[in-house]
Amino acid sequence: QKEVEQNSGPLSVPEGAIASLNCTYSDRGSQSFFWYRQYSGKSPELIMSIYSNGDKEDGRFTAQLNKASQYVSLLIRDSQPSDSATYLCAVKGAGGTSYGKLTFGQGTILTVHP
């Protein structure tokens, strides 16, 4: 069973701070990693995708990937109350019966307070 683990939180940060969300995965062959944001009652929305080791920045969001440590993270700079949501880490399966399928972590609830 391929697993993706996240801290469920809740993670609470003040407005303007950096929020750091972490994720580990068990499938060492995985090559594609995604962060989705899900507001309550809504479907997930893609925030970032990352495929290579290192950092990838998009606006206030930075994804970090370390395949050797099987670790992927998401940093949100200048956090805003509108960033309050559940953040889902997803890993795409690399082979076998999991090929092409996304496995989701349990999600981290982020609250940004004014």
Next chain:
Amino acid sequence: GAVVSQHPSRVICKSGTSVKIECRSLDFQATTMFWYRQFPKQSLMLMATSNEGSKATYEQGVEKDKFLINHASLTLSTLTVTSAHPEDSSFYICSARDPTGDQPQHFGDGTRLSIL
């Protein structure tokens, strides 16, 4: 704008009713679509992979005779929950991926199914 459209957004019906949910890819042809279910305060669980022109692939523990999937065209997959019961009440979400290159999955808006 949305690249995956899902309909209906909410269904409330009596126990024993069959419910059909549609998932359409708007900007690309999707040979593969995915159906997920999400219970309150839980993450998304993959139910099945919908393959255009062939049978769907179901995850372990998902009853294929209860959750019928049809993927008759490159832009449309349907999930039919047959003889729904209260325990089938959940948030059902479809996704699709542009097969050109290594594209991420995009999700429909989801269908909130409530069985009375």
